[in-house]
Amino acid sequence: MKTVSLFILALLLCHLAVAQSNFTSKVIGIGVVVADLDKSLDFYVNGIGMVKTGSFTINDEFSKRSGLANGASTQVTILKLENSPDATDWKLMSFGKKAGHPKPKFIQDDTGMQYITINVKALKPIVDRLTKMNVPFRGSTPTPLNDKAHFVLVQDPDGTFIELIGPLN
Structure with a gap:
């Protein structure tokens, strides 16, 4: 009986290990749409103390093809608590309109x-x-x-x- 219980426990642990291996990173990137990018960058960088670690553009073609923004392009600024690959990406973008x-x-x-x-x-x-x-x-x-x-x-x-x-x- 003890051997069967250990076997079941081992199967459960293997299942958990497999379930966790579906991801290539343990970090979740979070995209935040803001009304005023400069105001939000000031708050997060100069107030909270985050650091800019990069940026990229979502162009109109990719925006439409991917289903993200129906053809609206935007610049995305990546902030982190520290410049480390293990730090969460806090990605700020604006489409120039209020909530x-x-x-x-x-x-x-x-x-x-x-x-x-x-x-x-x-x-x-x-x-x-x-x-x-x-x-x-x-x-x-x-x-x-x-x-x-x-x-x-x-x-x-x-x-x-x-x-x-x-x-x-």
Whole structure:
């Protein structure tokens, strides 16, 4: 009986290993359409502290053929928390128009991706930069989570909530 249980466990583990091997990267690239690319780049680079790591163009032909934007072309700017192949791609693009829905006040106000979480080494430098940029802080933040970490909530220019978690200093 013990041998059968170990065999079943081994089969399950092999299945999990195979399921995880379907991907060529462990990083998910996230595309974010923004109303004003310059304003969003300022927020993410100068406020949050992300770095530009590249850019590319989606031309009108590829836009239509791929089904992405029905022929509308755009420039995509790639940001990361650090310039590393293991860092998530935060890809900003704009089609020069405002959102077709109101800016959410809380995460339950809309569907789809509403927030991202960024774990930081120190909150104070980011809070200082965002304060100088007049970015409003949501709720009573920084809010203590435990003895070592605090939680800060802000929104980017288009309303995406950004959770910043880490020690104050």
